[in-house]
Amino acid sequence: MRIYHWVILWLCLLAVGCNSVTPSETVTPGITETPSATFVLPTPVQKTTPVPDADDAVRAYLDAWKADDYASMYIMLTSVGQDAITEEDFTNWYRTVATEAALSSVDYEILSSLVRNTRSAQANYRVILHSVLVGDIQRDTVMNLSLEDGTWRLQWSDDLIIPELAGGNYLWMDRHIPARANIYDREGTTIAAYAEAVSIGIIPGQIDPGTEDALLADLQWLTGMNPNVIAAMYEDFPPGAEWYLALGEVPLEKIQRRYDVSNGYNDNGLLMFPFESRFYFDNGIASQSIGYVSLIQVEEMEQYLRQGYNRDEKVGRQGIESWGESYLGGTRGGTLYVIGPDDQVVTQLADVAAKPSQAIYTSIDRDLQLAAQTALLKFRGAIVVLERDTGRVLAMASSPGYDPNAFEPSNYNYSYQLEDIYSAYSGQPLLNRATQGQYPLGSVFKIITLAAALESGSYTPQTTYDCQYDFAEISGIPPRHDWTWDHFQKDGKTQPSGMLTLPEGLMRSCNPFFWHIGLDLFNQGLTDAISGMARGFGLGSPTGIEGVGEQPGQIPDPGDGLEAINLAIGQGNTLVTPLQVARFVAAIGNGGTVYLPQIVERIVPPDEDAIYEFEPIIQGTLPISPETLKTIQDAMVSVVENRRGTAYHILGSFSQNYYSLAGKTGTAESGSGEPHAWFVGYTREGRDNKPDIVVVVIAENAGEGSDIAAPIFKGMVQYYFEGRRNLLPWEASVGVLATPEPEEE
Structure with missing residues (x-):
């Protein structure tokens, strides 16, 4: 019994000792207190890092695509993706698609997105490729994402553009290019058109003095140039000099009955070489106002390919040729194919026919224009002739002028004439003094x-x-x-x-x-x-x-x-x-x-x-x-x-x-x-x-x-x-x- 009482006392002391009491608190023995509140354990706080919205990453990538910002797109790839493709190859991939499909722009719509877990997500989106050649191409495709360093990054796949490009496929456009239209004067006289032509020049050192007058007469018939003018052009050449003097170009039909130039012509210092191209008659009628065409340059290539041009095309560079490009060049069409790694056609995505180009008739009076150009010979200056009561331009001459055929590489006179045009002593022949010359009045x-x-x-x-x-x-x-x-x-x-x-x-x-x-x-x-x-x-x-x-x-x-x-x-x-x-x-x-x-x-x-x-x-x-x-x-x-x-x-x-x-x-x-x-x-x-x-x-x-x-x-x-x-x-x-x-x- 005594053992039992000691056990009870020990348990009581143990219970008191387990209470949380500060040293300043006073405990009154023998008083039983009812607790004023029930002790509650604090709610556990679980610390987690929120997963960013995958839609934001998808939208950022597609917006960068819309802006042709390929560098920003590449940064958004996963590290594995960047290991799989270099930035240069990645950029070229997108650029090639843009140029081959002749894309003017890209649009998209995010259809849905799903975060599978804290490490991966998937987005379904619709892409609309706007092609200037074949219209809109719309496809639904999928983008997979991985979370790296708290940021969603895209897993590289070659079907990110359209599904058909999976497995190493690529796009190829068969471009349908209409023939460039002609430019005429007000009465329908041809100023510029595709034609078979002949480059004409002479090597004065090879001319037989006994037949020089006859040759100069022939050259007048060929070129329309006065014999005295031609002779003056080479009078300062050293005797016997083998220097070539370019005189201009004429339509083949004008001379083919008199000369056989099919394989070129070289006799008594007269040289003629056939070529075919867009041809400017009379060595240029209102050259600065009509303009010229030339090949697309390397730095322009991507821009023009996306507009539907072929790599070897020529485009208008000045005057009507430039302003009227959309009319003269017509509406291009094309057939867009998906090509497999074996270079065989996988499928055809679109096909649109080209529409014919449209001829431009200028208000220029061809004969009056040539008269104005002749009147300005030996002067730098300009002549403008307008109909007084309508504003119609009948002539607009600027001197010195230039021969637009000089920009045709197949023209034998090409390099000689271009050198003259760009010479520091040429008097800026490309300047249209009638509209760009600024003078005190x-x-x-x-x-x-x-x-x-x-x-x-x-x-x-x-x-x-x-x-x-x-x-x-x-x-x-x-x-x-x-x-x-x-x-x-x-x-x-x-x-x-x-x-x-x-x-x-x-x-x-x-x-x-x-x-x-x-x-x-x-x-x-x-x-x-x-x-x-x-x-x-x-x-x-x-x-x-x-x-x-x-x-x-x-x-x-x-x-x-x-x-x-x-x-x-x-x-x-x-x-x-x-x-x-x-x-x-x-x-x-x-x-x-x-x-x-x-x-x-x-x-x-x-x-x-x-x-x-x-x-x-x-x-x-x-x-x-x-x-x-x-x-x-x-x-x-x-x-x-x-x-x-x-x-x-x-x-x-x-x-x-x-x-x-x-x-x-x-x-x-x-x-x-x-x-x-x-x-x-x-x-x-x-x-x-x-x-x-x-x-x-x-x-x-x-x-x-x-x-x-x-x-x-x-x-x-x-x-x-x-x-x-x-x-x-x-x-x-x-x-x-x-x-x-x-x-x-």
Whole structure:
């Protein structure tokens, strides 16, 4: 019994000792307490790393594909995948698919995704390949992913693009390419077409002196070049030199009845070599406006393959050839195959037929264009001929020009002519001076200043000014001289113009009068009166012509009196293009309507109606009153027909007895060398069967406008109405300079 009591006591002491009691707590013996709360163990916290959303990884990969960002795509592969394929091979795989299928873009849709476990996932997605050749190709496929370092990465598989590419299969497109369409002038005369042709050249050292004249006569028949011009091309060659001189190319049909060139021709220094290609007739009609084709370059290959081109195709590089690529090249088609590792067809994915190309008829008058090109021989410059009342471009010549056949590698003259084109001394023949040449307008700009003066309200047609040799209204700068002073220094006879009304100031092209107007308007606070008027006439911005590249020019606002007087006569920082000038001169002549210059007459599919035909497009009206317009028109007539007009000695009798004209001379300082020679004008015939035209001529560093540009203007007007022209003052025959060559001034 005593043992039992000791056991009970020991158990009690053990129970008390097991209670959690802090040293500060007091335990009262003998009192039984009811616990105020039941002791609860804390809830276990399980620490886990969340698995990222697999959809995000799938979307990132497919978005990178859409952006052709193959480097980012490769980074998203698993380490095993990157071991299986190098980044270069991976990139080439996707690029090859894109180029072979001619993909313009890729779209996708994630259909579903499943995370199998913490280490792997799978996504089902739909891909739509947009091919420019065969349309859309849509496939559903699967992407497997693995979790590496907390990031979902894609398991590489060659069916990630479409299922058919599994097992080493690849795509191959049989491209259907329509023949390139022709380019014509307005009447259907061929400018550019596929043709059998012949390269022509000579080795002067092999020419028998006894038959040289006969050979030169043959060359004139072959090439259309004057014998004297050809002889001058090799007159400085050393005697007996075996140097080849390329003369151009002609259609085979022209010469095959007279010469057998099937295996080439070499006799008495005359060499001819046949070739077939896109051929530009007459060694280039309006070359800078029509353009040329050349082979796709290595750096362009991927871009053009994705547009559906073949590797060995030629594409338009300038002018209509470039602008009209989608018409001239037609709509390509193709048959897309899946090819197995054994290079055998596995299946056909799509097949779309090509559609024929569409011919472009330009508004160019072929004969008038060639006349313009001939008139500019020996000058750097441009001629623009527009229909005055429609904006239709009849001729757009830029000198020096180039032979577009020079870009054809099968042309024997290819390397010789390209060397000339890209020579530092060639005068930039690829530059279209009619639309990209930017020049000070010189005295032609006085038309703008006259308009600004009248519209300002400070001047009337009766306002007068005493035009003397000098202008000295700005203190601190030396007096400026009128052109009459310069002439007096040469001839000792030319007198200043004297008292002039405002229209007479334009007729006489009095510099001091227009300097005075520029300074006066500036001092009145009308600082942008002239520059704003110039912009209103369309200067300083592109005309908007389609098919031909152009530059905007520059019309600055004057910041001081000196800049104001320079602007007033078209000098200083003023820059314009000949086409801009032709557009506003046409508007003056037609009553104030500004027409968009257009060079495309119509676009015609084979055996179908035209899908486009020329219609005049009005861009606006000149920002002047009818009274101001009439004053300008009358003043421009007086430039030509008044005995004191600056162009009377060239055009007076011609305008009064043959074709009624209005115009303005211009001589623009260029900063170096002789000034640029300008003449602008329009006809006033009003014939039903022969629309009136505008002609703008600029000859760079050639001298005075009345001496150089005005005679060319006259020749172009005569050719337009008569189909022929008289000789220019410096010609021995049409296109041949007189000997000795006169100074261009």
